[in-house]
Amino acid sequence: MELIFIRHGEGEHTLNIPNSLQTSDPILTDEGINQAKLLRTQFPLSKEDILVISPLRRALLTAHYWSMGINCKKTVNPLVSPRIFPQVSEGRTLPCDRLLDRQKISVDFPNIQIEEELPEELWANGINILPQENFNQLAKQFLEWCKQQETPKIYIISHDGTITSYRQFITGDKLTRDDFPKDTGWFNLKF
Template sequence: MELVFTRHGQGEHTLNPPESLHMTDPGLTEAGILQAKSLRKQFPLSETELIISSPLRRTLQTTQIWSEGTDCTKMVSPLVSPRMFPQNPEWETLPCDTLLPREKVTEEFNDFFIEEQSGEWWSKGINKISEQAFARIAKKFLNRCKQTGKKRIYIVSHDGTITSYRQYITGEKLSRSDFPKETVDLKISF
């Protein structure tokens, strides 16, 4: 199975850091919208494919724009929500990384299927959990991906989360310099 991790398009929260990181529920910028549209050419989707999105507006918008005009399956999972990388217990979760409640996702992005098996993570997310807890979650998430029977699954997520999964899957020691850029893909087979 191949996982294709894609970082969301440029978000409003990246325009004027560090102040803009304190925005709540930032969406895509105009550049982010264009980046999401470019994914259609880079990775054309069909009705047989699955995209798993983080439950934040910018990732949901990226997925929605990318999949426009197709009947692919779109799922939302808190197991690919923002994650600090590397972990530091002194750091706090930023407002820009707060998960949308399930009800809001259902209301505003009603063509997405909500992954219910990870219900407990909707309230706390994976941003600050220990490496050991993340390893347990990553193992469960990847097993669920395998159980879909799909040869390729697209995951729209965040730089720290993508890097955390990449480090878990490959066993490589990574750093922030390994973060993917906006809408850049990272393919991992396992």
């Protein structure tokens, strides 16, 4: 099986940092839409593939533009929602990183399944500021879920800090913010 972590396309929240980080529910920019569409040639999808998507609009839109016309399984999961990296004890969730609620997702993205078998706390707050030990337990749980899926590829549409957190957990390498993927950048793992 192959896991491919892909960062969402360029979002509005990155255009005028730090002020733009205060934007609630940012969408993709025109460039972000183009980046998502380019994923079609970089990573052609098949109906056997699974997309696991962060519950933020920019990730959901990336999945939407990338998977248009492909009937693959798409599921939203807070275990790939934003995560501060490196983790800091006084961290807080910025408005741009607040999760959409499940009702909003089901109305705005009706063709995407919602992972319901997770605690309400994860749907409310995600993994953004969880202590490292808690994240490690959830990361292990998520990777076990991935292994149980009957597909050769799982694509995970997520965020720079989240991807780097999973990458560090999986490889054991010490990473920094310099290791963040760019917009629609990716990291893959075969196991």
